[in-house]
Structures are given as C-alpha cells and as structure tokens.
Amino acid sequence: MIEIRGLGKDFQRAGESVVHALRTVDVTVERGEFFVLLGPSGSGKTTLLRCVAGLAVPDRGEIVLDGVTVYSRENRVLVPPERRGLGMVFQSYAIWPHMTIFENVALPLAQKRPRLAKAEIADRVSRALALVGLEGMERRPTPLLSGGQQQRVALARSLATEPVVLLMDEPLSNLDARLREEVRKEIRSLAARLDITILYVTHDQMEAMELADRIAVMHEGDILQQGSPEDLYCRPADPRVAQFFGSTNWIDGRMRGSDAVDTIVGPLAVPASDNWAAGESVVVGVRPEDVELTPDGQGKAAQENSFRGRVVSNVFLGDHRVYTVEVGEHVLLVRTLASVLVGGTVGVRIPRDKACVFRAHSRDELPPVGGS
C-alpha cells in the first residue's frame, strides 16, 4: 500500500553543514496495516510522514501509494499533495477556524473529481461525524470546541473522503493524559473497523506499542529496526532500540565461544549465535525487570548466571520497586515485586534468554543508563 524505497532528504542551513533529515529509508506498509513511526524529536519521522503526504519534497528515492508512483527522483515524478488522495490528521488538528464543523468536513469532499452531489456530500459528512461520535454537531462553529472535539473533527475530516491511506502526525500530543488514553482506544477501534492503512508518527513508545501492528524505530534519519511491538521489545536489533523501549543495564565484556561472555561481573551465558567471534568486544543488555533477585541463601546455589550483590538503594513506585544493586564494581538496576533490605546481600540472576548481545562500539551512541 505504501512503498518507500531509498528515500532521503537533506537540509542545508546557511553556513552550516548538511543535516540528513532522512538518510536512506525503506519502508513497506501493507494494506490495512497500522504502521507507527517511532523516534525521538529530530529523528526524521515527521519528515518521512510529510514526504508521503507531499508536504515535503525528498531529495532521492521513490514513494508509491496504492500502486501509483507519487514521487520518484529518477523518473522526475512529483505529485502534489492535493492529488494524492490522502487523509491526514495534524498535530495541531488544523481545524479551519472560519468554518463550521460541517464546512470543515465537507471541504475535502467538495474537491473530489468527478464532483459529488450536494446531498451526497451532506450524507458523507454525517456519516463521518457519526463515526467519531459528533453526530448532530454539523452547524457548530469550530473555535469554541475542546481539544478532544477538535481532534474528532480532524479525524472525521480526514476519513470523510474514505482515503486508502490515513496519515497521523502525533495526533495525541496536545491532549491531556486521560483524554489521550480515551482517544487512543477510539483510534484503535476505528482502525480495526475501517480496514484503513494508517501511517502514524509518535515519540511515545507506549502509544506505539498499543496502536501498532508494526513499528519502525527511527534515529537521526535512519530506521534502526522495524517489526511488531513484541519483536522490538523482546528482540531489539540495536542497543538504541532497546534503550528506547525502557532503561537497560549494559554490561561490557568479551566473547568466549559463541554462547558466553566474560564480563566485569563474571562469566555470563548468552543465547548462542554465529554473529560473534571469540574475543570480540561486546556489550550485554538486560532489562531491569528481567533481572531476578533472591534474598541471599534462599535461592538454589550455583545456578547459571548467578552473582552476589549488595543492595545500595530502593525506590518504591507503587506496583513495583526499583533497586540499585552493586555486583562487584558494576551497578545493576533491578525492577521487581520482591522486598529485600537495603544494605543487605542478595542473589542476582540474569536469565540466559533475556541477555541481548550487541557489538561494543554501538554502546558509544547510547544515552546514559537510568530513567524510567
């Protein structure tokens, strides 16, 4: 449905070096798929969305929408946004303030060629408004609507033409927390009901995980990894992906064979892989909730990947606790329900299948450990 091949875009600021907003991006979104572009601000996700919409013009590559090439550098094709037949929900909602709700939703319909009859337009507007729960509000002026209502009008406007592709640019970021959750559920159910292809941009990984069939994690104009939410969370291909989905403990080490790492906390068994040569410098990532903690002496002795550590501090967060545990020279974050004494000695175990191994140099690009 959406095929993006080798897409790149550079910004040249006067007197500064070139910024690669998009390097070489390849994405394929299937019909009916809910695809989320996830990344921090400046990662290029919005630029990519705007290139698909036609609001930004790429410098290289190709975009095909529903079998129609809308951009191709090579063939010098550039279809302007008004001829791409898309729906789009903007971050600011972009509700035209001089028009009523009806006029807002009707305008895209009135641009359709061949022209739609007046009655047809009115009918479609009503249907679109019913879809988002705004039936009967056609004549309302728009400036007095609440944020949530504006959001619904924007959604209705973008759905009224029954586009094959719906683009959404951080549509929830201007709503307060509770409303955000509510609208998120509605978008999810709308997407399921309408069988529409959605390309959705957000910087919120929870939002992405809840909504997406597939996610592409973007960083500095590149896609680091694409896959289902589960793939990305459980099998990150890049330490930055792992970091993006929550804080991670990083342990430096050197490969011993294909399934073990000599680390500063001791030898660590990891899933076997052919990717690594013996002696190669690597970094092992373990999520705080995957680390097992046992009051000393109660666990079985000499289990695989078991160490002894000292509890340094403890933060109570309601449904769980986060402990800081010193293992030798190294400090690990552990997220658990268990209760242990600060200052006491504990048993720490890292399950083999939860340890992710990455090449060591990629460690340099990581933000410091910590955070949520």
Place this chain on the structure above:
Amino acid sequence: MYHAEERGGEGLGGNVGEAFAALRSRLVQAAERVPLPLIAFVTLGLVVVFLVVIVQVSFQVEEDAGTVYGVENFRQLYTDPFTAKAFLNTAVFAGVALLVAFAFAIPIAWLAERTTLPGRGLVFPLLTVTLLVPSFFTAMGWVILFHPRIGIANKALVQLLPIEQSPFNVISLVGMGWVEGIALVPLAFIMIAASFRAMDPALEESARVHGISFFTRLRRITLPLLTPGILGAVLYVAAITIAAFDIPAVIGLSNRIHTFSTFVYTTALPLEEVPNYGLIGASSAVMLLIGLLLTWRYMIVIGESHRYAVVRGKDYRANLVDLGGWAVLGWLIVGAVIVFNVVLPLLALTWVSLIPFLQVPSAAAFQTVSLDNFRAVPWANLTVGLRNSVILLLAVPTLSLVAGMAISWLVIRSNWRVARTLDVLAFLPHVIPNLIFAVGAFLLAIVWFPAQWGLFERGIGIIILVYVVTRISFATRMLNSGLVQIHEELDEAGYVAGLGPLGVIRKILIPLLSPTLLYSWLWMALLAFRELTMAAFLASRDNLTLPVIIWSMWTAGRLNQAAATALVFVALMTPLIVLYYVFGRRHIGVAQ
C-alpha cells in the same frame, strides 16, 4: 518550486482519453502554480525598472552626435549654483522638520505609553487620523494664516499687538520645516510609541526597586534603551523629509524657495526651456543614494537593537507615571499637534473659501461672505478629477493587496530560495521616497518609450502602477505578519484535502486574513485618494486627480477657489476616514 508531473513514469502508451486527462490535470496544476510567481515578478520587476531607468538616465548625456554615457550630468549638478542651493535648502528644511517632529513626538509617545494621562487611549487613533489629513491641506492653511504679507493671522496680530511687522513668516525654510515637522509628528509618534511598547517594563522597575529616582531612571535607563528605536525613527523620517513634495510645493514653489523635490519638478516640467532629463536623473540618483545610505544606517541601528534586548512579549504593563495636574499640559501638547495640523488649517480654509479675497475677519469682511467661490469652482474639471481619484482609490489598494498576497505567500509560505530576494525588493519602496518612483515612471514613459505612444496621455494607468509599486512594502509587511500568525498546518490540511495553492489562498488564507485585508485596503485607499506627489509628477490632461487640481488652482494664485475645493475634498474623504476608524481601530498601530 514544483516541477509537477502526474504519474510521469507511465501513461505514454495509454489511450487518448487517458492522455487527455493527464494533460488536463497537468494544466490545472500549472494554473494553480504559475500566477503567484508571475504577479510577484511583474510587480517587483517594476520596482527594479523604475530605479534602473533613473540610474541609466543619470549617465545619459545628449550630444550633437546623439546620446552618449558619461558623468556630465553629475558634474553639472555639482557645479550649478542653483542646484547646490536646492540641496542646501533641503538640508535646512529637513533639519528643522526633524527637530520639530521629534520634539513633539517623543513626549507624546511617553505620555501615551507611560503615564496615566486621562483618555490616553485616544492619542493613537487621533494622531493616526491626523496622519491622513493631506499635508497640502495643512500647508495651504498655514500660508493663508502666516504669509508675511497677506497672512490673515499675521495681519490680525499686527492690528492687535503693538508691532509693525508680521511676526511670522511661513514662506521661509524654517517656516516650511515647521509645517513639515508638524505634519510628520503622527508618523514619528507611531514609530516611537512602538519602541516604548516593546520595552520590557521590568528594566525600569528594577531600577525603581533599587532606589533610583524618576529623572535618573528616565536619563539612565529609559532613554538609552529607546535610543535605537528613536534613531531608527529619525533615519526613516529623514528619508521621507528630504524628498517631501507637498509642503515645499505649496509653500516654496511659487515663492522660489526650492528644495530637492520642487527642484526636480521644475527641471522635469519647466515652463519655457526643454526639460533636462539627464539632470533629473542625476539629482534623483544622488537622492536615491542618500536614501539608501540612510536606510543602511537604519538597518544597522534596527539590527543592533536586539543587543539592548528591549523586546519582550510580556503581558503586564509598565508602572504608569501619575501625572496629576500635569495631565492638562499633556493634553495641551497633543492638542497642539491636532490644532496645528487640522483645526487651524480647516478654520483658515473655511474662512477663505467664503470670502472673495484674503482679509482678517471683521464686520466688513463678514459682509462679503458668500458661496461664490464654491459656485466658481470648475465642477466639470472636478468631476473628471473625482472620477480619476475614485479609480485610484478602488484600484490601488485592490491591486496592491493582490500583488502583496502573491509576494507574501512566496516569502512566508514557500521555501523557494528566490523568495528572500523578493522580500528585500518588496521592502525597498518603504525606504525609497515615493518621489523617486514617480521620477522613475516619468523617465520611463518619456525616455524608454517612443513619445508618440504617449504613455502619459493614456489615462491614469501609469499612476496606478506607480502607486501600487510604492504601496507594495506596506501591503507585504501587513500580509507577512498576518500570514506568520496563521498556523501552517491549516494550509497543509487544505492541500491534503485536495486544494491547490490558489484554492488554499482563496478558501483558507483570505477568509482568515480578512480583518487585516480590510484594514490595509482602507488605509491604502485613503493614501491613494490624498496622494499629491506622484500624481503631480505624472500629471497630464486626462489623468488629473483631485489633489492635483486643487494644487494647480493654488499655484495659479486662485487661493479662495483652491480653499473651497480643498474643503470639498476633505468632506469627501471624511466618510472614508470614519469607516477606517470603525473597522481599523483594532489594527491601528500595527500598521507602522
């Protein structure tokens, strides 16, 4: 911009219907994208052409063998004592005018922005409306009152006071400078008030908290912080003054006191000899250079003003100084400006329009009061003038806004590299005196086009063009700031909805900009209606406007008739000013 092609990779082998549909959709796309750059280029092209022709003509020397290029004109300009005198006069005239304008404007700005002056909210609209009163009207009033020989106020003073001679002489450089200065107070005030408003009140408050007294604060904090703003205003007003035409034309021209503008006028349209176009070009080029130098300084000053960091978007207002009884003095100063600009001239012209010759009001004089002057007005001529003025009033603001919209849209909304240059070009008429553009158009019509084409004789087309070109900076400043305030996603939602650029402008931007458009339209309509300078330079038999007709009656010595006609003119203008005041009130002040 877009090199748009629809589904370009395919379609060549398709059937005729498809090919036709593809062609049509391409044409539609082109029709959406071509007009804006086209309008922008034509308008700004004119700006450049008007200036280029001046420079070109300034180097053209007529010799027996034909036209050659050289610096002869500049040499003549430099050596001719008459020219030197005109330039010297201009300097004195401008100096006095600036002194007068700012001596009033700075205190009034302070009164309006920083004190508890009762009714200070009225100062801004009152002075803005004063700005619209044509300065030729004001100048006529001053001549009638303070002409050294026949001025009725002078005569009355001689009768009343134990003096032998007329106490005031407005027919002098200082007199002209005074009237010009008074007429420029509103403009200077608007600029300085803006600086006051942009100043962070916390800077003054912190001085106050630290125990610094009122006058020390004024001297050490407020004024230094305002310096760039005041300096910028001075440079801007100076550029206007040195090329001012209305007042020197009404007061000085018939009395052979020439400033730059009237010098160029008499050189361009001499009564006897053949006009010396080279000399006009050279003197205009010198003026253009002086104007650009002033502008350059102005830009540097404005550019540096950020160092003083006076611009803060805070909502709270400065602590206002309680004037107490001094408020009366405050209103006296504001009132003086209005009286000098509007009330005195209005009274003088009304009186003179009712009597057969200039005389001090007396029982005998009242015997001669009649409407004869109004009856003697050549109404047939006036009707033609009115028609021309109304055409200008309707066409100039409309065309300026169309052109302004095209330019501003390109500047603000497209990421086209050329757009920045367009913005600079559109700013030029703001800093280059209108007079220069009028000279440019004049020379263009005469030097570039064959005389038999008679561009002048062909109605008011050329006047409309010059007016539009000089208004383009105002139109684009207004529309730029209007467009910046409209969230770009509103446009983008329009594109995604299937509108092209023109569709977005028509359906989204114009409705959202309508208050700005209405206000700007009215303002430019009023300025076009009262404009004398450019219309006088480009006058011919068929394109006379009302101000030109009044002014030619005046220079022909028919003072009473001119006064009567001027009153009719101001009466025609009044409903427009009221309309402007009602619709534009919210916007007054944003304009400058």
